Amino acid sequence: MSTVGKAVSLLELFTLHEPEIGLSELARRAGLDKATARRLLMALAAHRLIEQEPRSRRYRLGAGLSRLARIRDAHFPFVRLAAPVIRELSLETGETVHLSEFSAGALLTLHVELSAKANRVNVDVGQVLPLHGTASGIAFLAASRLEAVGAYLEKPLQAFTSFTMTQPDDLVKAIALAASRGYSRSAQGYEEGVHSIGAAILGTDGQPIGTLAVASPVSRVDDATAAGQGEAAVRAARLISARLTGEA
Amino acid sequence: MSTVGKAVSLLELFTLHEPEIGLSELARRAGLDKATARRLLMALAAHRLIEQEPRSRRYRLGAGLSRLARIRDAHFPFVRLAAPVIRELSLETGETVHLSEFSAGALLTLHVELSAKANRVNVDVGQVLPLHGTASGIAFLAASRLEAVGAYLEKPLQAFTSFTMTQPDDLVKAIALAASRGYSRSAQGYEEGVHSIGAAILGTDGQPIGTLAVASPVSRVDDATAAGQGEAAVRAARLISARLTGEA
DNA sequence: CCCGACGGTTCACTATTTGAACCAGTGTTT
DNA sequence: AAACACTGGTTCAAATAGTGAACCGTCGGG
Numbered sequence: 001m002s003t004v005g006k007a008v009s010l011l012e013l014f015t016l017h018e019p020e021i022g023l024s025e026l027a028r029r030a031g032l033d034k035a036t037a038r039r040l041l042m043a044l045a046a047h048r049l050i051e052q053e054p055r056s057r058r059y060r061l062g063a064g065l066s067r068l069a070r071i072r073d074a075h076f077p078f079v080r081l082a083a084p085v086i087r088e089l090s091l092e093t094g095e096t097v098h099l100s101e102f103s104a105g106a107l108l109t110l111h112v113e114l115s116a117k118a119n120r121v122n123v124d125v126g127q128v129l130p131l132h133g134t135a136s137g138i139a140f141l142a143a144s145r146l147e148a149v150g151a152y153l154e155k156p157l158q159a160f161t162s163f164t165m166t167q168p169d170d171l172v173k174a175i176a177l178a179a180s181r182g183y184s185r186s187a188q189g190y191e192e193g194v195h196s197i198g199a200a201i202l203g204t205d206g207q208p209i210g211t212l213a214v215a216s217p218v219s220r221v222d223d224a225t226a227a228g229q230g231e232a233a234v235r236a237a238r239l240i241s242a243r244l245t246g247e248a
Numbered sequence: 249m250s251t252v253g254k255a256v257s258l259l260e261l262f263t264l265h266e267p268e269i270g271l272s273e274l275a276r277r278a279g280l281d282k283a284t285a286r287r288l289l290m291a292l293a294a295h296r297l298i299e300q301e302p303r304s305r306r307y308r309l310g311a312g313l314s315r316l317a318r319i320r321d322a323h324f325p326f327v328r329l330a331a332p333v334i335r336e337l338s339l340e341t342g343e344t345v346h347l348s349e350f351s352a353g354a355l356l357t358l359h360v361e362l363s364a365k366a367n368r369v370n371v372d373v374g375q376v377l378p379l380h381g382t383a384s385g386i387a388f389l390a391a392s393r394l395e396a397v398g399a400y401l402e403k404p405l406q407a408f409t410s411f412t413m414t415q416p417d418d419l420v421k422a423i424a425l426a427a428s429r430g431y432s433r434s435a436q437g438y439e440e441g442v443h444s445i446g447a448a449i450l451g452t453d454g455q456p457i458g459t460l461a462v463a464s465p466v467s468r469v470d471d472a473t474a475a476g477q478g479e480a481a482v483r484a485a486r487l488i489s490a491r492l493t494g495e496a
Numbered sequence: 497c498c499c500g501a502c503g504g505t506t507c508a509c510t511a512t513t514t515g516a517a518c519c520a521g522t523g524t525t526t
Numbered sequence: 527a528a529a530c531a532c533t534g535g536t537t538c539a540a541a542t543a544g545t546g547a548a549c550c551g552t553c554g555g556g
Contacts, residue, residue: 002251002287002291002543003251003252003544005294005295007252008292008295014316014320015319016322016323019323019324020323022533023534032515033514034515034534035515038536039513043256044256051352057534061316061317061319061323062351063351063356064351065316066326066327066358067357068309068313069309069313069314069318070358070359071262071263071264071267071373072262072267072308072309072311074264074267075268079318101314103296103299103310104293104294108296109315110315125318126315250513251512251513251543270502270503272501272502280545281546281547282546283506283546284544284545284546286504287544287545305503
């Protein structure tokens with residue numbers, strides 16, 4: 001791997017649950033030598049992508065990231081515009097709702113609004129979702145150009161659970177159904193016990209740029225509930241699309 | 249420079265005003281070979297810190313940055329908590345107000361709320377402010393521990409304008425005055441024609457973590473105006489500090 | 497139809513990165 | 527209090543990864 005890749009993978013070790021990590025631990029998890037990890041951290045720190053807590057000497061993500069993200073968000077205010085709609089949808093459905101952006105062949109989870117219920121689905125910001133096997137992915141493919149779908153189906157489809165669709169034919173049917181309904185439905189295709197309803201969010205050129213999904217425990221969802229969530233998800237996705245393109 | 253440093257400096261070429269740049273332009277500005285720049289961009293793109301617009305083939309900052317920034321902000325919600333207060337202060341004073349975070353020996357501008365007036369001070373997100381020579385810096389030093397101030401004064405002080413304080417003695421006096429008043433005042437110490445009032449924002453341990461500053465054209469500020477801005481800045485800074493530490 | 501941009505690729509050369517072994521400090525266990 | 531097991535941090539010869547001049551093909555004016 002390139003040294004740049006190694007440096008970035010150090011950044012990716014930090015999570016919402018573990019925002020500060022020590023040198024040895026970082027080196028261990030990244031599979032790097034301590035000396036190497038430190039040199040990379042110092043290089044990142046010089047540009048403020050990493051900061052070191054002076055007292056504990058532990059490392060954390062730096063202010064430079066906030067800065068760069070602000071530049072990106074100003075140009076492409078996806079999360080900023082979508083967040084309130086996601087929140088509203090979560091309150092309306094009572095379920096966890098997450099927002100993903102398409103990036104490098106997969107969906108990257110950018111924002112999550114958790115259900116208030118005790119029995120809820122937990123999703124982490126940063127989780128990478130495959131296009132097949134998740135409701136978000138199916139919804140995304142259903143809104144994509146046919147050639148993009150074809151290219152994706154060329155590659156082998158990894159199974160994540162025993163429910164994951166791995167046959168291109170099955171996937172094509174699911175995509176067609178999602179296209180006709182406007183939303184996708186998927187149960188346990190990526191994680192056991194999770195039911196999801198997904199809808200695509202479109203950019204200015206009409207191409208999908210991301211998705212939102214309502215995620216519930218399978219036990220809580222029947223066909224009628226799913227249909228209701230679907231309608232709500234489509235409305236929310238359309239609202240975000242409209243705001244992105246400057247309407248409303 | 250390390251390859252990591254080069255890669256990050258590519259990221260830093262993107263600004264609010266120029267959020268998409270082509271390969272040759274990036275290489276030129278970073279002082280890198282085209283082949284090198286491309287390899288670094290690919291490494292960054294693999295981790296979604298960079299994206300490439302498929303049509304124009306130009307590069308832009310990637311979704312991975314939003315993700316990492318969200319992790320940082322969740323741990324350390326500085327901008328999120330401060331932004332509304334900054335906005336309020338800008339409306340109240342009618343002037344540009346900017347928020348900075350201390351990082352690696354300097355203040356990094358994270359957020360700006362511009363004045364509605366035609367004749368206003370413009371500040372860019374990402375601008376790095378020195379501790380001496382800016383109202384923000386003086387306010388920060390005034391809230392810092394004495395040993396930190398001493399260490400900073402050891403190093404030579406660069407002059408940015410003919411008004412920049414470069415004598416440690418002068419700086420000590422300015423810091424003492426700021427400490428007694430609660431806010432700092434600086435005219436044209438960093439940029440010609442700009443008058444600023446700064447106030448420090450304190451973290452949970454009582455140590456300063458950043459500043460806010462009201463920036464006006466010098467022509468618009470007399471002593472009474474400055475005093476008013478100072479009081480307002482202190483109130484705003486205290487409010488942000490309180491919110492950071494969980495109060496209010 | 498040429499010219500000069502552009503994005504992208506190749507490969508011999510070389511400079512940067514690597515990691516085992518080494519400190520020093522700290523807190524726990526014996 | 528001595529031994530231990532961690533931690534963060536440093537060094538330098540060996541090896542790997544990075545570099546850039548020269549090369550495509552393409553695009554858009556003049």
